[in-house]
Structures are given as C-alpha cells and as structure tokens.
Amino acid sequence: MNHIIPIPAFKDNYIWAMVKVNGTGIAVIDPGDAKPVLTYLHNNQLSLNAILITHHHWDHSGGIAALSDQFKNIPVYGPASENIPGLTHPVKEGDIIALPAFALSLNVYDIPGHTLGHVAYYGSEMLFCGDTLFSCGCGRLFEGTPTQMVASLDKIKKLPLNTQIYCGHEYTLANLAFAQTVEPQNAYIAAKIAAVKSLRAQNYPTLPVTLASELQTNPFLRCTEPTVIKAVEQHTNLTLHSPIDVFTHLRAWKDQFVS
Ligand code: ZN
Ligand code: FE
Numbered sequence: 001m002n003h004i005i006p007i008p009a010f011k012d013n014y015i016w017a018m019v020k021v022n023g024t025g026i027a028v029i030d031p032g033d034a035k036p037v038l039t040y041l042h043n044n045q046l047s048l049n050a051i052l053i054t055h056h057h058w059d060h061s062g063g064i065a066a067l068s069d070q071f072k073n074i075p076v077y078g079p080a081s082e083n084i085p086g087l088t089h090p091v092k093e094g095d096i097i098a099l100p101a102f103a104l105s106l107n108v109y110d111i112p113g114h115t116l117g118h119v120a121y122y123g124s125e126m127l128f129c130g131d132t133l134f135s136c137g138c139g140r141l142f143e144g145t146p147t148q149m150v151a152s153l154d155k156i157k158k159l160p161l162n163t164q165i166y167c168g169h170e171y172t173l174a175n176l177a178f179a180q181t182v183e184p185q186n187a188y189i190a191a192k193i194a195a196v197k198s199l200r201a202q203n204y205p206t207l208p209v210t211l212a213s214e215l216q217t218n219p220f221l222r223c224t225e226p227t228v229i230k231a232v233e234q235h236t237n238l239t240l241h242s243p244i245d246v247f248t249h250l251r252a253w254k255d256q257f258v259s
Pocket of ligand 2: 057059
C-alpha cells in the first residue's frame with residue numbers, strides 16, 4: 001500500500017511523494033526544488049528511492065541535481081526527447097517503469113502540448129500528468145500545437161473514470177472561475193466551486209481529482225459538448241468546425257481571461 005503525499009513547493013507547485021506504508025524510502029514526481037523534499041525526508045526519517053520527471057521546466061526538474069547528489073545512484077526517469085540534465089533513465093510512450101519498492105509499475109504516455117516531450121506516468125489508477133492537465137484546466141501551449149494537446153488530452157480521457165489525477169499545480173479555483181464563465185449552467189461546476197473553496201479555506205490541496213469529475217467540469221475535456229462549442233462560438237463570433245478549433249479558441253480565451 002502506497003500513500004501519495006503532496007509536498008508544496010514555490011507558490012503553487014506540488015511535488016508528489018510516493019510513500020510506501022512501513023517502507024523506508026519514497027519516490028518523488030517533479031521535484032522542482034530539493035529543499036522541501038529534503039525537509040520531508042528528514043522529518044520522516046526516510047530516504048529517496050527514485051525521481052520521476054514529467055517535463056523540462058525548472059519548477060518540475062530544478063531539484064534533480066541536489067537530490068541526486070545527496071542520494072547517489074538513484075534512478076531519475078524523464079522524457080527522452082527533452083534535454084534534462086541528470087536523467088539516468090530516459091523514457092517514452094510504451095515504456096513501463098518498474099518500482100518494486102512500491103509494488104508498482106507505471107506506464108509512460110507521451111502527452112505533448114505544454115512542452116514537446118512532456119510525459120505522464122500511469123499505474124494503479126493514478127496518473128501523474130505534470131502541467132498537461134490541471135483540475136478544471138490545462139497547461140498553456142508553450143511548445144506544442146492545439147492538435148498535439150487535444151490528442152494528449154484524448155489519451156487521458158480514455159483512462160478509467162476512477163483514475164486519480166495528480167497535477168503539477170494548485171490552479172483549481174482560478175480554473176473554475178473560467179470554467180463557470182464558459183458553462184454558467186453547469187451544476188457540477190457550481191458544486192465543485194463550493195467544495196474547492198472550502199478545501200482551500202483550510203489550506204488543503206484540491207488534488208488528486210478523479211477523471212470522472214474532470215469530464216463533468218473541465219472545459220478543455222468538453223470541447224465536443226454543445227454548451228462549450230456554443231460558448232466559444234459566441235465569445236469569438238466564429239463558426240467552429242472541429243474539436244481542435246474549439247480547443248484552440250477556448251485556450252486563447254483562457255489565456256486572456258481575468259477572473
Ligand atoms: Zn511546465
Ligand atoms: Fe509547472
């Protein structure tokens with residue numbers, strides 16, 4: 001049995017720590033900063049077994065050097081097609097990462113869009129997806145195209161509905177303001193805003209979130225819903241012909257959105 005613990009970093013990043021019950025070591029996903037990880041390890045008298053990286057951005061990979069320095073010879077998994085100093089195990093779609101210390105294996109998916117080499121890790125109904133999918137939102141397209149991002153989100157949509165999604169940032173409340181602007185009549189979004197406000201008031205994370213919940217509330221996963229298509233058409237004054245068109249203009253709308 002593993003627990004997944006959020007280690008907060010910077011302003012709104014989560015470094016996800018996989019902790020085996022009664023185990024002695026942990027694995028971390030996207031350690032942008034070594035310091036909070038080292039503090040967590042020290043406070044809990046644990047060592048570090050493995051590092052997994054979803055994409056090259058510094059707020060997800062910046063802690064590799066200091067952690068590898070302290071814990072020699074641990075595997076550092078990350079996208080083969082991105083230049084990330086310190087990777088020992090470059091991975092790509094189709095690869096399976098065995099983590100025997102956690103009785104877990106993780107499938108690697110290529111999910112380009114936010115960056116070109118961005119990967120996700122999926123296993124035991126958990127998805128670690130970095131900055132591709134956020135709760136009620138998605139990552140900005142810094143390197144990839146809308147077509148790539150839609151294909152990446154479609155891969156995630158095909159996972160089991162009870163998949164627990166672990167995202168790289170706590171953006172949920174801000175994302176929901178936009179989601180509600182797009183779909184003001186969506187009752188799932190209204191209910192989610194109440195639940196998320198209550199969690200944040202107590203400083204609890206809003207993650208992980210299930211895929212089932214995201215399919216009800218995340219406009220970027222709802223580009224084929226008539227309500228979303230209509231909202232984007234009204235906002236842009238365009239007639240949109242494909243889910244990629246809808247996604248493209250929805251993403252551009254969100255980029256300009258001030259709640
Ligand atoms: Zn990023
Ligand atoms: Fe990030």
